[in-house]
Amino acid sequence: MKITRILALGLMLSGAMVASGAALAQVVPATPPAPAEDGGLEVTVSDESEWQDLGIAITSFATDADVPTRTNAGTTGALGRALSQVVAGDLKNNGLFKPSGPDGLPQPAYAQVQAPDYGTWASRSADMLVQGYVRAGADGNLTVGCYLYDVALKQQLVKGGWQVPASDWRRAAHKCADMVYSRLSGESPFFDSKIAYIAETGPKDHRMKRLAIMDSDGANHRYLTSGQAMALTPRYSPDYSKILYLSYLNGQPSIYSYDLATDRQTLVARTGAPTLAPRWSPDGKWVLYSMAKSGTTDIYRISSAGGGTPQKLTNGPGINIGGSYSPDGSQIVFESDRSGSQQIYVMGADGSNQRRISFFGGRAATPEWSPRGDQIAFTHIAGNLRVAVMSPSGGGMRHLTDNWQDEAPTWSPNGRIVQFFRTAKTSGTASIWQVDLTGRNERKLPTPVGASDPAWGPVRP
């Protein structure tokens, strides 16, 4: 009976795969997340909050048959354990939950995945229970199911199923973690996402800077450039097909578009002058870049499809640079020193109605509009460099970090976490960190070498 239901799920998955041709399809409609309350994460990480104190037991995912897989985890049995470890890591490492398992917990049998032994878990003081399964298909693909149960209510809260190529097995675990997180917090998911960044090696005055990518948890790390030419300031396209970044190729600093399917790169604009600070519009149709010419720097907009005349959005004086779109694409927040020092301005997407919004002392740089639209993260320079947030009108400024040099924030896809890079005094060693909107859950990301300029992409479909 239970197996039949699982098989039915598998059939549905196969059908969806054929229909959509997608590499990964979520076919079990997830229960709509509970309505988000105002304050969101601020509530979730406060001591009074309820859901993040929930005892969540995450069990090793079961399998119907322990068979070899084309994954680095081993057989489906070993993979089941690895999947649950990724789920537990996601929920734990972001300071959101304090889950237990899979180590030290009973391992449910395949038949128990959809019929949990509530008595056992109640006696272990678990409030919530995550169970799942993994099955290997004849085509080499994997089917992963994920279930969240409320132990006290003895009731299933939400379930999800995904079919993935073996190489994408971690994505199924991230989807499971996203489902659990969304159901319990009422927030949008963010684990199944990727980060582009700059990998740094070598001494301070001869540092090699390479373009690199990784999953949101640091896995699947990959270098994209050799380091022969210095690479800086990457930005993932909204569909993850390309990365815009600054390269010193041929000694001419310019923005290139790196195509991830073909590993080819192209110049974004042939200007005869250095271009820097690339940005995408939320719909991926526009690219912003800044161009330094004759001692001034201005922001330009060009079609991402190529062709067309770049449109100059700012007109001096001084340095106007960067730019981050509001989620609806109608406005751009950017940085300018036209007042005499770096400050933050907002303008219409066509360059109209430019107005300064930062008036709290010190300098303000690298603004990034939250995907939720309600906050702007930026670097506040007043002695030290610190990551801060403010409202789009410039009010409510508060620091999220307090260190010697933290800069260049980038938002999680759900606008609840900010990543940035921290530079150590004297050694200049750079590392990527993240912090939630309370400023309390701060964590260094695991990267193989030094790391800077994180750029967090959206949740994958």
Next chain:
Amino acid sequence: MPTSPSLARNTRVGATMLVVAGALAISACAKKAPLQLPPEPGPATSTDTGTGSMGVATPGSQADFVAKMMGSDTIYFALDKYDVDAEDQQALAKQAQWLTQYPAKRATIEGHADERGTREYNLALGERRANSAKNYLISLGVEPARLNTISYGKERPIALGSDEQSWAQNRRAVTVTID
């Protein structure tokens, strides 16, 4: 003693100038050691310094330029500034004189910033500083077509400390002639 610092310089740079003066008094040109073009990271490339077998720079080479400039191949800027002050003007005049003597030579002016700023802004600031030096050389009669600029922002420090002295040395524009 080097020429006295311009009054326009802020106190941080003024302090640095005193340090520089002290270093000069102790060792002939510890501070004015030839600056080398910061190499691209990656496999080491052999740099032809243009130095002859006797250790004498070939006239008109980059090595000759560095030797003749005695440190004047680099000009320094105050915090967040990009203006060419009186001391910078003397250095640039010396550069222009050499460039006039070797009219076939081209040069790249590298602009830099200290580490205490954000990365992208410092790239733009370095470009602005290099452009200031370029404009001044042009005003002295150097053909604009002979001069290029490039900014390394805060990515290529010459002084490695995280202190005011190091930052003052890193806020610079370096002229490098192309052999």
